[in-house]
Amino acid sequence: MRTQAKVYTALAVLLIALLAFAAGFGANWFLVHQRLTADDFAQQDPPEPFVVFWEAWHILQRDYFGDLPDDKQMTYGAIRGVVAALDDPYTSFIEPQPRELERHDLQGHFGGIGAWVEQRGPGVFALVPMRDRPAAQAGILEGDVLVAVDGIDITAETTLEDVLTMVRGPVGEIVHLTVRREGEEELLAFEVTRQEVEIPAVSWRLLDEAPDVGYVKINLFSERAADELQEALDDLTARDARRIVLDLRDNGGGLLQAAIDVSSQFIADGVILYEQKKGDQEKFYPVESKDLVVDMPLVILVNGGTASASEIVAGAVQDRERGLLVGEKTFGKGSVQLIYDLSDGSSLHVTAARWLTPNHSQIDGAGLTPDVEIPVTEADREQGRDPQLERAVELLQQQGAYPPTP
Amino acid sequence: MKDTVVSGCKVVLFAFVALLIAGGAFAAGFGTGAVVSPLSPARSLFDPPTLQPTATPTVSLEPTETEEETFDLFWEVWHLLEKEYYGELPDETGMTYGAIQGLLDTLDDENTVFIEPKVADLIRESSSGTYEGIGAWVRIREDGQLMIAALMEGQPGEAAGLRPGDIVLQADGVSLEGMTIWEAISHIRGPEGSVVQLKVLREGVAEPFTVEVERASIPTPTIESRMLDDGIAYVKLYEFNSKANDRLKDTLEELLAQDPRGLILDLRNNPGGFLHQAVDVSSQFISEGKILTERISDGTERVFEAKEGGLALDIPLVVLVNAGSASASEIVAGAVQDTGRGTLIGETTFGKGSVQLVHALRDGSELRVTIARWYTPDDRLIHGQGLEPDIVVELTVEDMDAGLDPQLDRAVEYLLGGQ
Numbered sequence: 001m002r003t004q005a006k007v008y009t010a011l012a013v014l015l016i017a018l019l020a021f022a023a024g025f026g027a028n029w030f031l032v033h034q035r036l037t038a039d040d041f042a043q044q045d046p047p048e049p050f051v052v053f054w055e056a057w058h059i060l061q062r063d064y065f066g067d068l069p070d071d072k073q074m075t076y077g078a079i080r081g082v083v084a085a086l087d088d089p090y091t092s093f094i095e096p097q098p099r100e101l102e103r104h105d106l107q108g109h110f111g112g113i114g115a116w117v118e119q120r121g122p123g124v125f126a127l128v129p130m131r132d133r134p135a136a137q138a139g140i141l142e143g144d145v146l147v148a149v150d151g152i153d154i155t156a157e158t159t160l161e162d163v164l165t166m167v168r169g170p171v172g173e174i175v176h177l178t179v180r181r182e183g184e185e186e187l188l189a190f191e192v193t194r195q196e197v198e199i200p201a202v203s204w205r206l207l208d209e210a211p212d213v214g215y216v217k218i219n220l221f222s223e224r225a226a227d228e229l230q231e232a233l234d235d236l237t238a239r240d241a242r243r244i245v246l247d248l249r250d251n252g253g254g255l256l257q258a259a260i261d262v263s264s265q266f267i268a269d270g271v272i273l274y275e276q277k278k279g280d281q282e283k284f285y286p287v288e289s290k291d292l293v294v295d296m297p298l299v300i301l302v303n304g305g306t307a308s309a310s311e312i313v314a315g316a317v318q319d320r321e322r323g324l325l326v327g328e329k330t331f332g333k334g335s336v337q338l339i340y341d342l343s344d345g346s347s348l349h350v351t352a353a354r355w356l357t358p359n360h361s362q363i364d365g366a367g368l369t370p371d372v373e374i375p376v377t378e379a380d381r382e383q384g385r386d387p388q389l390e391r392a393v394e395l396l397q398q399q400g401a402y403p404p405t406p
Numbered sequence: 407m408k409d410t411v412v413s414g415c416k417v418v419l420f421a422f423v424a425l426l427i428a429g430g431a432f433a434a435g436f437g438t439g440a441v442v443s444p445l446s447p448a449r450s451l452f453d454p455p456t457l458q459p460t461a462t463p464t465v466s467l468e469p470t471e472t473e474e475e476t477f478d479l480f481w482e483v484w485h486l487l488e489k490e491y492y493g494e495l496p497d498e499t500g501m502t503y504g505a506i507q508g509l510l511d512t513l514d515d516e517n518t519v520f521i522e523p524k525v526a527d528l529i530r531e532s533s534s535g536t537y538e539g540i541g542a543w544v545r546i547r548e549d550g551q552l553m554i555a556a557l558m559e560g561q562p563g564e565a566a567g568l569r570p571g572d573i574v575l576q577a578d579g580v581s582l583e584g585m586t587i588w589e590a591i592s593h594i595r596g597p598e599g600s601v602v603q604l605k606v607l608r609e610g611v612a613e614p615f616t617v618e619v620e621r622a623s624i625p626t627p628t629i630e631s632r633m634l635d636d637g638i639a640y641v642k643l644y645e646f647n648s649k650a651n652d653r654l655k656d657t658l659e660e661l662l663a664q665d666p667r668g669l670i671l672d673l674r675n676n677p678g679g680f681l682h683q684a685v686d687v688s689s690q691f692i693s694e695g696k697i698l699t700e701r702i703s704d705g706t707e708r709v710f711e712a713k714e715g716g717l718a719l720d721i722p723l724v725v726l727v728n729a730g731s732a733s734a735s736e737i738v739a740g741a742v743q744d745t746g747r748g749t750l751i752g753e754t755t756f757g758k759g760s761v762q763l764v765h766a767l768r769d770g771s772e773l774r775v776t777i778a779r780w781y782t783p784d785d786r787l788i789h790g791q792g793l794e795p796d797i798v799v800e801l802t803v804e805d806m807d808a809g810l811d812p813q814l815d816r817a818v819e820y821l822l823g824g825q
Contacts, residue, residue, distance in 0.1 A: 049498045051467040052767050056506050056520065058465035059765050060513075065703045065776045069512050071476040079483050081508015085496050086487070093483065278492045340486055348483055352490045 053078070076346075088351050090337050096345035111171035112197040115140065117163055121384045123156035125163050127179065130200065138192045144179040147187055151176065171196045202228035206239055210393050214241030218262065221254025221309040226261030233265065233294055243396040244294060245389065246313075247301045249327060253308025256336060263316045264288045266298055266323070272316045274356040275336065298323030299392040302370055307331035315357035315368055324395060325370040327388045334364030467768075480505070503771075515776050517760050523770035525588045528595060532626055539595035540602070541624045542568060543675055544587065545730055551575075552582045552590045555675045555730045558624065566619040568606065571803045575614055576605035598623045609803060629653040631661055638818050639666035639721075643687070646679025646734035651686035658690060658717040668722040668821030670814070671738075674752060678733025681710075681761060681780075687734075688741045689713040691723055691748065696783040697741045700761060703777075723748030724817040727795055732756035739793055740782035749820060750795040752813045759789030 060068060069077070079093050114133020118126045125146045129136035146154050149166040167175060177190045201224045204216045214236035218225055236244070246266075253259075263272045264287045274284045300314050302325050311330050317323045336353040356362055372395065374388050469477060487495060496504060506520045521529070531537045541561025547553050554572045557564040574582055577593040585593075596602060600621050607614045628649050630642045639661040643650060661669070671691075678684075681700075688697045689712045700708045725739050727750055736755050742748040761778040781787050797820065799813045 049502045049769065050505075052769050052771065053502050053505050053509075054467050054469055055465060055767050056773050057469075057473075057509065058467075059773055059775060060509075060518075062465060063763060063775045063777050064513070064518065065760070065778050066513075066515065071473055073512055074509055075477050075480055077508045077510075077512035078477075078505040079480050079508065081506065081511065082480070082484065082487075082496075082501050082504040084508060085500055085504030086491065086493065088493055091487075091491065091493075276492070278490065335492070338490065340490075342479060342482055344479055346479070348486055350487060350490050352492050354492060 083348075090333075090335055090349065091351045092349050094347045094349070111173075111194045112168045113138075113140075113175065113177075113192045113194060114197045116200070116203055117146075117160065117167070119160050119384075120145075122382055123154055123158055124384075125154060125158075125160070127177075128203075130197075133197060134192045134195050135190075138190045140177070140179065140190055140192070141181065144181050144188070146177065147180050148178040149175065169194055200228060201225040202232050204232035204236060206236065206241055207245075207393065210397065212240060212242045213245060213393055213396060214239075214243070215245045215247065215389070217247040218251055218310075220251060221258035221262070223255065223258065225254065225258040226265070229262055229265055237294070241296070243297045243299075245299050245301060245392045245396070246323075247389075248306050248310040248314060249301050249303040249388070250305035251307070251310040252305065252331075253310055253333065256309060256312070259309035259312040260285055260288060263313050266294055267316060267320055268295070270320065271358045273312050273358070274360060275353050276356070277353045297396050299396055300325050301327050301388050301392055302330050302368065303328040303376070303388075304331055304367075306368075308333040311363055311368055312355060312357075315361065315363060318368060318371070319358040319361070324372065325368060326372045326374060326392045326395065327370050328373065328375055329369055330363070330367040332363055332365045332367035334362055499769075506773075515760075517758070517762055517774070518776045519586060519774050521586075521588060521772040521774070525592050526766075526770060526772045528592050529588060529772075536623050536625050537595065538598045538623055539591075539621055540566075540568075540619045541622070542594075543677075543730075544574070544591065544594075545675075545677075546587050546590070547573075550584050552585070552587075558627065561624055562619050562622050566617050568604070568617055568619070569608065569803070570806050571609060573607040574604050575607055576603075578603050596621050629657055631657045633661065633664055633666065634670075634818060636818065636822055637665070637667045638821055639664070639669045640672065640814075641669065642672040643676055645676055646683040646687065648680060648683070650679065650683045651690070654687055654690060655717060662717065662721070666721065668724070669718055670724045670726060670817045670821070671748075672726045672814075673731045673735040673739060674726050674728040674813070675730035676732070676735040677730065677756075678735055678758065681734065681737070684734035684737040685710045686713065688738045690716045691718050692716065692741055692745055693719045695745060698737050698783070699781045699785065700778045701781065722821050724820055725750050726752050726813055726817055727755050727793065728753040728801065728813070729756055729792070733758040736788055736793055737780065737782075740786065740788060743793060743796065744783040744786070749797065750793065751797045751799055751817050751820065752795050753798065753800060754794055755788070755792035757788055757790050757792035759787050 057074065068074070076093070076095060083091055083093050113135040114130045115135040116128040116130070118128060120126050126142075127135060127140055127144045127146060128142050129140050146163065148154060149163070152166060154163065167177075169175060171194055174191050174193050177192060179188050179190070181188055201220050201222045202216060202218050204214065207213045207215050214233075216229065216232050216236070218229065233244075260272055267287050269287045269289060271284050271286055274282055276282050298317065300317055300323055302310070302314050306314060306327075307330065311333065314325055314330065318325050334354055334356070335351045336355055337349045338352040340348045340350060342348060354362065354364065357368075361368075372391060374391050376386065376388055380387055484501065495501075503520070503522060510518055510520055528537075540563035541558035542563040543555040543557075545553050545555045552574045554563070554568055554570055554574065556570050557568060574590075574594070576582060577590075580593055582590045582593060594602060594604070598621055602619055602621060604617045604619060605614050606617050626647075627644050628647060629644065632640050634640050641654070641657055641661065643654065685697050692712045693714075693716055694712050697710050697712055700710065702708075723742065725742050725748055727735065727739050731739065731752075732755065736758065739750055739755060743750050759779055759781070760776045761780055762774040763777045765773045765775065767773055779787060779789060797816060799816045801811065801813050805812055
């Protein structure tokens with residue numbers, strides 16, 4: 001009996017051992033074959049896709065030769081990567097620092113001398129000081145031509161961008177300007193202390209060659225644009241302007257609200273644009289009526305640099321037959337980006353909607369076609385000629401473009 | 407009482423021993439399975455990694471707490487996009503791959519790359535011995551354009567009129583500019599018998615033009631050899647794949663039996679391959695000493711020395727190189743040059759002095775990570791610079807059109823005349 005029990009025990013142990021061995025062998029076989037090919041993965045429940053990201057991140061941390069950026073930079077990298085995967089040039093992620101600068105631009109501040117710079121020919125840059133700003137306070141007069149900035153001579157090759165870069169700078173610092181003034185034999189030197197200058201969105205004047213035509217240029221649809229436009233129109237009408245040229249060439253856009261406000265200065269009522277958002281019904285933005293200042297004949301100058309908010313205004317004026325477009329085909333940006341400030345100070349620009357003109361034209365990629373097409377050539381630019389403006393004035397004086405809408 | 411306790415103990419003891427045996431048996435079974443299992447963890451791969459991949463211990467798939475906190479911003483962005491983006495969002499896989507790509511872009515290392523599953527499959531196909539395509543070697547130029555480096559004799563690409571130097575702008579209407587090399591290749595390859603339309607830019611031809619190529623099943627060549635006139639042996643090695651050294655040995659045996667006066671090893675347009683293959687190939691020509699030194703980021707070094715048993719240790723040797731000679735090719739050429747074993751003729755090499763380790767990720771995609779730099783026997787780092795040949799000879803498109811090979815001619819001249 002005892003021996004039998006021992007035998008049974010031994011057999012049981014052997015059996016357990018054999019089973020365990022087989023189980024071990026099988027487990028390994030199973031595991032190895034799990035790792036085989038992508039096909040095998042397809043047959044099982046696929047792993048949650050995003051784990052692959054953490055796998056990659058941890059492999060890099062363990063193995064990468066060289067310095068890895070910190071976790072925050074890697075996170076920013078991953079965000080930029082996912083945004084890039086959308087393949088939309090207008091949806092972008094902006095890290096904390098640059099957002100400050102951008103905010104300044106849209107709000108309208110930087111450090112400068114407070115004067116417009118106008119190119120009147122190759123290497124000829126005239127200053128137009130703004131009231132009560134550093135340039136005017138230092139004694140610079142309208143029309144003074146820049147000869148040197150901080151000792152650096154202006155030459156025929158100097159561009160407008162170069163001049164602006166030289167003249168602008170940190171608030172509080174002094175910039176030395178040498179100018180030539182008509183009527184003065186000697187060059188004049190000025191020391192101007194840069195101030196925080198608000199970027200003017202709008203500049204204006206009555207045209208020398210046609211004193212009843214008011215010329216208004218909007219540079220950017222910033223927060224200040226609509227108010228400054230109002231100021232311009234008030235001033236021009238007070239000085240007997242009876243027709244308006246609105247210059248939106250090279251105006252890359254800006255705030256949607258500014259575009260609506262500016263349109264509302266010229267169009268009495270009704271639709272300015274339609275907007276389509278994800279999943280929502282189409283919505284329209286009507287004129288937000290103010291004291292309608294201007295029902296004068298209107299021509300808008302446009303070119304390939306006229307984009308976005310500028311196209312909203314130009315498209316509304318054209319479709320509502322409020323005025324004519326003169327110049328070149330516009331840029332073709334019919335999408336609207338909303339800016340979201342994120343929790344760490346960075347921001348995300350997201351293409352959140354598409355806008356359409358009052359006639360439901362979708363201008364994305366196509367642009368607006370001017371009523372009168374005229375190019376500006378290199379030769380024109382070098383000679384300081386502006387055939388688009390000339391044509392606009394002609395049209396306004398012939399018959400006043402479109403009659404004002406009641 | 408005592409009896410029961412003792413019996414109780416016995417039972418416990420018995421159970422314990424049983425568990426031990428069972429556990430031991432399980433482990434033994436497991437271990438045996440690993441040895442017997444038909445698939446080894448290492449896989450054969452095409453270029454450009456220069457290190458045999460091994461199964462490395464797996465990493466965690468979960469973020470740590472601090473990582474998760476920092477990474478919250480990503481999810482903030484993603485949820486915003488899901489809610490507001492007017493347009494099509496990628497699916498979760500597309501999002502993941504985009505994030506990984508963005509992650510890699512912060513590294514500024516063009517050799518640490520992420521390869522999506524379908525492209526990884528292409529690479530695996532190449533290593534199988536044949537692939538379906540047009541029979542061309544391609545290379546990405548510095549300006550991001552895809553260029554035909556060479557055409558395989560008798561294959562569809564050559565027959566359709568493509569030439570070395572041609573820039574391939576588009577494949578079936580898809581622009582190839584800016585793509586990684588395998589992404590671009592995935593657009594050119596396709597099933598045997600299918601046709602691909604390639605938009606080609608050729609120097610001397612004003613406008614880009616279209617070339618239609620019918621794909622075929624192409625054998626991946628590893629090695630070619632012949633005896634030239636004047637008793638010079640010529641060997642062309644196409645890549646340092648897992649068969650490279652074996653095939654070279656066979657070839658050398660054949661050639662050396664014919665008592666050549668000199669040997670030309672042609673590594674032009676050889677993009678590299680396995681590091682161990684580079685060491686083995688170098689060892690056919692160099693009898694002893696350093697072939698290369700590998701250094702990883704913590705400073706540890708690993709020296710690879712010549713192995714014994716080389717077949718061509720004494721014969722006068724020229725190695726042909728050009729801008730397409732990269733990585734493993736540069737290991738061999740660098741060792742030959744620094745030891746004075748032979749002369750390099752041709753043009754400056756590619757300049758890839760880094761080593762990547764290939765990781766297969768769990769969804770079938772691949773992550774190739776730069777883990778080391780390698781240095782020549784004289785401790786030169788050729789990364790970014792390449793090797794300068796001892797004798798510089800250009801090969802122009804006109805030469806190729808005329809069927810001339812001045813680099814080869816110069817090599818023969820050198821071996822016959824000693825200079």
